[in-house]
Amino acid sequence: MSALKNETVLYDVKDGIATITMNRPHVKNAINLSMHEELYGAFEEAANDDDVLVILLTGKDSSFSSGADIKSIPVDQLATFDHGEYLRDTYNRLILLLEEINKPTIAHINGIAVGAGLSIALACDFRVAEQDAKLALSFFGIGLTPDAGASYFLPRIVGLGKALEISMGDLFSAEEALRNGLIHQIGNVSSLTTRLKQVPFPAYWWMKHNMKAGFHHSLKEVLELEVQGQRDAGNSKSHQQAISAFINKMK
Incomplete structure (x- = not known):
């Protein structure tokens, strides 16, 4: 059992499973610059640890992630803020790391997962949601386009037509996510982690x-x-x- 000393991300390894927990519950685990750095470090640590067989991403308390922390952008810089450059330096770096990891990755969606929070879940190999989870690709609500890999992963997971529909931003339930193939199961993530610990490498x-x-x-x-x-x-x-x-x- 091991742990990294982070503030916005909790990291724990036990019985072959590295659990990475987004830890900003006061803002529903919204992702700021500090969390970007600590998420990257946690996934990198898990990828390189021979004792880790499966990587599980979840959120603290009753939220997975409410997406990007818009409040972390200074209001006086909104007019000149380069969203594309920020994306390249943060989410893109993390998503590319996730794509390269050769171990099974699971997003345990234990509550709200919207915007870039849902995008990161899409980049994981498997997704398990709690019964009361709510999901949305809510970029249009702030006048932005889906990012953090959503344009790549979502059409591949649910098909182009359904991906366009989901990208309109309406909240949907875990049951609807399961029907559309966006998640693999509801509840009981331990059964999946146990099964994935047995998969052969490479x-x-x-x-x-x-x-x-x-x-x-x-x-x-x-x-x-x-x-x-x-x-x-x-x-x-x-x-x-x-x-x-x-x-x-x-x-």
């Missing part, structure tokens, strides 16, 4: 990588990626152990 990472590649590569290119992935997986300790267990079971 086979898991190659599965994620190759399936995503299928959206923008040709069949021929994806088939070659499968060759590379199977070669790597075939040389892994996980494969050797699984084969030995299978042979022993057949005896």
